[in-house]
Amino acid sequence: MLIGIATDHGGFDLKEPVLKALRNSGHEVRDFGAFDLNPEDDYPDFVIPLAKAIASGKVERGIAICGSGVGASVAANKVSGIRSALIHESYSAHQGVEDDNMNLLCLGGRVIAFEAAWEIIKIYLTAHYVAKERFERRLAKVAAIECKEQIK
Ligand code: RB5
Secondary structure: OEEEEEEOOOOHHHHHHHHHHHHHOOOEEEEOOOOOOOOOOOOHHHHHHHHHHHHOOOOOEEEEEEOOOHHHHHHHOOEOOOOEEEOOOHHHHHHHHHOOOOOEEEEEOOOOOHHHHHHHHHHHHHOOOOOOHHHHHHHHHHHHOOOOOOEO
């Protein structure tokens, strides 16, 4: 799978082991930065380009890491076509894909260690959306509120 990854300084330390594990598992990974540890950098500068790449189909799914995962998720969901959530447990990692067609997983680099993050990532990447009528109906309602003001 072609996967995009983005972090700010808060997620920077977790990016390298995640990136390595993804590549070792046979995934192709596109890195949206940050490429240096800069305590002054801002998560939207990395997360929005990743979110746009997912929304336009340039990458299939994404992983965004900031300190808590909150800012990354907040920013990503401003991009039309992005269904992003902060997840630190396994149930939501697959249910979010199966029911809600989540296409961007957010993690908190200051909250979760690599081993636990990697378990969640593996579950997220092997889950598939189940296009049941009720899921489609709900997602259509969400899509309907994506308006012109949002980033495309
Ligand atoms: C950065 O210090 C921190 O605020 C950011 O990484 C993130 O946690 C925001 O949600």
